[in-house]
Amino acid sequence: MNYLRKKSKTPLFQLVTEVPKSYKNNSLFSNLTVGITNNLFVKVLETKIIGINFYMKFQNLISGENFSGTYFRFHYGVPKIFTIGKELYIKGKISWSEDWGFQIANPVEIKKPNDTVEPVYKSKAIEKVVLKYIDYGNFKKYGVPYWVIEKILEIHRYPTRELAEFYEKEKTFPEDYIKALKYLEIFYYIKNMKEAEKTFPPLQKLSGDWKSWAETLPFQLTGDQKKSISDIAIDLNSDTAKKRVIVGDVGSGKTLVILASMVISYPHKSVLLAPTSILSEQLFEEAQKFLPKNFKILLLTSKTSQKIDLNEFDVIIGTTAILYRDLPEIPLLIVDEQHRFGTRERNKLKQLVENEEKKPHFLQLSATPIPRTQAMINSTFIEVSLIEEIPFQKKIDTNLIGAGDFPNLLEKIKNEIEKENQVLLVYPLVEESEKINYQSLEEAFPYWKENFENVYMTHGRDSEKDEVLREFREKGDILLSTTVVEVGISLPRLTVIVIVGAERLGLATLHQLRGRVSRTGKESFCYLFTRSQSEESIKRLEKFSKTTNGFDIASMDLENRKGGDIVKGNKQSGETFRWIDLVKDKEFIEDFSSQFK
Known part of the structure; x- marks a missing residue:
């Protein structure tokens, strides 16, 4: 009931994206159509029982075609329905093979089809609310184009047999219907945000030189x-x-x-x-x-x-x-x-x-x-x-490494410290955990402290983290940290960053961490340490390692995440759009956005 109450207050354009989960097609099929549910007028020609299955042979009384049917694991009432010589209306999914020709699986008797198509929603409550608000007049008063209204009404109020058949077979809508849904989704998003923005006079008009x-x-x-x-x-x-x-x-x-x-x-x-x-x-x-x-x-x-x-x-x-x-x-x-x-x-x-x-x-x-x-x-x-322009070209060499690369990594760290540069090691957790196969800060710190001088450690729960970062900036060689150093902190001598468990982080976070090095244009190194065996994770990290452009990386991140809302201050992890693909729909978005400026 809470869900229904919530939906009843949802704006019109958001309701539209609550598309039907399926369509009930009450049309009578003249010919057998493979891959979807058919409503047919048939005559039972033959029946036989083999084991737990009931086999039938039908004639389509409209087209004259013969086809077979099988009721798997039939119950005792099935032979009483499908008696030889009986004419009836049936419903079932049609398939075809070279060995058996056309077949229908587990057919059921139905009433005479009335040539209607009904949308089926997740619940009757949603159906009631959606259909209450979706009509031509409601869309027209907001200035929605006729071609969009036409497709949306067809999805919800007046679905055709062709649309129902396409939706059942493809599990999606035809392209022009998808385009209408995308249009309304952006239209609603922009309308909602514009309504939230009230205009006020400024305290002062400012015009310094x-x-x-x-x-x-x-x-x-x-x-x-x-x-x-x-x-x-x-x-x-x-x-x-x-x-x-x-x-x-x-x-x-x-x-x-x-x-x-x-x-x-x-x-x-x-x-x-x-x-x-x-x-x-x-x-x-x-x-x-x-x-x-x-x-x-x-x-x-x-x-x-x-x-x-x-x-x-x-x-x-x-x-x-x-x-x-x-x-x-x-x-x-x-x-x-x-x-x-x-x-x-x-x-x-x-x-x-x-x-x-x-x-x-x-x-x-x-x-x-x-x-x-x-x-x-x-x-x-x-x-x-x-x-997007960077004042100087950063020289950052990004590489994936595993446990076998540790000796070479140590050598690189020693060389950079000898040059009076600094090293940052980013760990996924503060304390030991059985859930992930990586060392925590507290587990790793003793090794680095014992083998190197001027080693510091901080994390998000550390009340002294700002003081630690200040002291490290002036005196430190190695800093162990969590992602608390992700944004904004300037460490001019930092030339090496090692990100442990890199596959666990989003590309945007990896980019922010990598951005801590080469702040002054020094040649720098980013090492992505991973134990992951996932081909997808490795491919993702390899793709990341080949670019340093944050806007390209943001688009790459969208392949795995949905766009967020910078206006409300959210990062890009929450789902904002259902139909719009911010990566693939660039031309559509560009054309649409230019109309609404």
Whole structure:
């Protein structure tokens, strides 16, 4: 009953994707049709019993064809139904072979077919709700094209015999029906997201001169950086409070885009929110290094004195501690890696952005590349910028290794440490587990500690992890960690990463981990250690090892996962689309998205 209540509140376009599980075809078949259930008018010509099976010979009274039938493991009532000379209507699946010709298996007597086709749903409750809302008028008022309405109504309300036969044989719909379902699925997704986005006037229109600032930098911005900043400049000078998602590959220079946004905001204030203290510190250091010297910049954490007057600062950078302070008017709010915040922090952030009549402009940064097709769809209801260009070409040699490669790995680690470079070993678990065939952090640490100097260890539950990472960055040779180092942390001397149990991680996570090395362009090495014997897993890792482009890897990940929702801050693991394939439907999505901008 809860399910029915939930469905009755589901929007029209989402209900449409609750397609029938099958069709009840009540049509009378003139000719025998192989591979599907036939309704036939027949005469029983012969019968015989052999063992536990009942054999029959029929004549199709419409076409005159003769064919055989078998009722396997028949019950005592079957011979009474199929008596020689009897004419009746039967139903069963038809097959054909060279030895036996046409055959029907386990036929049953039915009433005279009435030439109707009925959709069959998972439950009567779903059928009732779906059919209540699906009609021409409901679709027309939303502006759905006639060709889409026609196919959807045929799926749900007026299925044809041809459609029912195709669906039974192929277990899917013909291509033009699938296209209609895809159209409505994206249509619903965009409509839903647009309705959720209310428009408000901005706290301030912002128009600082970022181009003059860019000329003071000791390097050239990439084309993608300039395009993203130009788009942001247009947003921030708008009469509407804007939201934009900046999606950048690992090492693509998103920080410079953030700093340019702060320049555009000046002399008005901007706030940058990061998920961890160490990331906040890195961003603070970059801001001090590259922003104009007259900018007053504050690093705000839980340890920052309550007595500090936030009104005195142009730029405030910090952790979620920012959300629990009395803030001055903030025309520009920037959030880095929003998906890494907890529910409580997300709710506080939502209040900060949405509770007043006027709103700040909102920039969301993500280091998790999304497929370009997902970006096309999202760009119809929220501004999306992709930063694909990398300021310098990373030199990362990625290889799969097994237990037999350990001596060579040790030699490589020793060589890199001698060059004053650093090594990161990523383990799947903190403690020993019988469930997986890999060492944990705690099991592996004694070996490395005994054989090497300056060895550190941290993980997600380690309350001192930020301090450990700071100390390792300055003094360490080897760091053992879980995937806590996945995003954003800058370790300039890191040239080797070993990922233990690599097949257990998604390609996006592997890409983020690999992105920790070669941060300054040094030749670096990524080793994917696996004990997996799965051909599919090995092929997947080999494919990953041949590219360093995060957007290509995001598309590769979609072969095993469904697209997520960057607007709501989710990573790409939740299922968003049932009919749309973000990898294969690129042309369809591109054409559709251009219509809705």
